[in-house]
Amino acid sequence: MGGQQADRSGSEVFQSLAADDPTTVAGYRLAARLGAGGMGKVYLSYTPGGRPVAIKLIRPEFGEDAEFRRRFAQEVRSAQRVQGLFTAPVIDADPEGAQPWLATAYVPGPSLADAVVRHGALPVETVLLLVAGMAEALHVIHGAGIVHRDLKPSNVLLASDGPRVIDFGIAHAADATSLTGSGVTIGTPSFMAPEQAAGRRVTPATDVFALGQVAAYAATGVPAFGEGTGHGVLYRIVHEQPDLSGVPERLTELVTRCLSKEPEARPTLAEIIQLCQAANAATVLRRPEDWLPGAVSAEITARAAAPAPPQTPPPPTTVPSAAPVGYSPTAPAAPAAPSTPPPGFGPPPQTVTAAQSAPAAAPSTPAGPPAGPPAGVAPAPAFPYAPTQGPGGPTYPQQPYPGRPMPTGYHPQQAPQQQKKRGGRGLVIAVAAVVAFAVAGGTTAYVLLKDKDGQTTTDAGGKPNGKGSASTPSSGGTGTGTGTGTGSATPKPSTAPAPEGATYENINLTAGYHLTLGDDPVRPQDGEDGGYELSYDTGGYLDAESTGGNLVLLDPGQEGTLEACRAETRFTENIAVSKLSQGRQVCVTTGTGHLGLVTVKGFSSEDSPSTYMTLDLTVWRNAAPSSSTS
Incomplete structure (x- = not known):
């Protein structure tokens, strides 16, 4: 999904919303459509402070793919760590929503693809600054553990102060879905690397x-x-040499080295920047304000004049006589005129009135839970709202829209409750307490008498103690009685024997292959995506992909046993192979109820024609604790 640029047909930059376009996405009010691509559509919106953002709404077909959602969430978490001068940062996202989306900073500039199509090839000086900026962006992206996988002209935006690389890591999530094999095209083959084209x-x-x-x-x-x-x-790309006859001489060495067939022969990012400096007429690369041709700079000026945010109807100043269906006011009040950020995004933050901050009298009608915003008012995003200092301490406005999760540290002000009447009701409560106490005492007496008549209880170890009174568990014991004096019988621990483990030694698990723990014998099978129980991802990860499955990387020196794997709760869905070394162990829980213990024995050598790891695997079938597979 190229993102923040208009399509190549030359249509207007900011397209009006069509009938099938949403008007809001998770509280972000949409002002215009910026473009569309293989993964979805891109819209212009604004933060509460008035900053423009690009909202990328993923196609529903991808949202229905569980593996895509898993990888998309993983890539979004990684992308949010990328904060570089030549990247468009990810500022918000919801991979778990009904239709996944993410928001990035809006870059007022055309893509490199659009600029070349409309205005032709760029000057050598511009290309050198472009490549140096992209190299810096890739340095930050790779530092976050991300390989872009889909670097192409439509994913490079041209801003007045340099390029911006966008959509890093999203192609990895798209590769996980079966839709890519059903007519949905992600990326452009013309810009793939040989190893990527060959799988x-x-x-x-x-x-x-x-x-x-x-x-x-x-x-x-x-x-x-x-x-x-x-x-x-x-x-x-895989078998032939590129046609570089039209590349200017000053760029020939740079381009030729980058297009080496073997990955090891390509320059590092630091070397690329040095090549750009050597090819530049000046000794140091400097990025002037006019680093782009005049025609391209004119497009930036046009795109900077983004349309104003859509106007938001102000909230009513009085409680309407007939409340909309599904809406219950939380307090009978006439709120003060709200202070609104630059017009547009969602309803303004609610104002805490004096009546709310002070100890208020009982409202005339009971407060009900907020069911949604008034008709015509878009839901607000879940941003922290600042407290107002009142006589009794800081108070907070009500959650503006209960459909979004509460931010960390946000505590909504509770509606004042009516003072309970005393007198008759207190007498009823007192009588009820006396009756409950009498019943409890009678039950206790019955149990004590029953034990005295010869009822056998158990000790802390679960064995009969031969005593006629309830036993008290020893400190730190497990599987013991309650010891609270209620007289309830202590349940006996399970006497079922622990399942025997089946061990498979010296398994060579090749990258792109998976294991199914229910097989006997367990053998590697082709495929790394598709709900497999344990797979070696070609991106360099061990993955637990089945529904309900997870992994736990045991600490160095920690002994891997059935009990240890059952007790572990440090669950993850994937582990980078770079974190594994000889002797490290990984607990595997499958969605089908099996437990496995992987012991790493080694890895393929650098001159090996395939990438694989050698491991021993012990499988305890149907032994997974229910808490980890629920």
């Missing part, structure tokens, strides 16, 4: 190859490996 392991060097392709495209206006059918382009 081999993807590394940061994959993005360096794509960077070289983007540089050649920016300097010539055509892809280095030509255009045409996807299969034809991919074949040329």
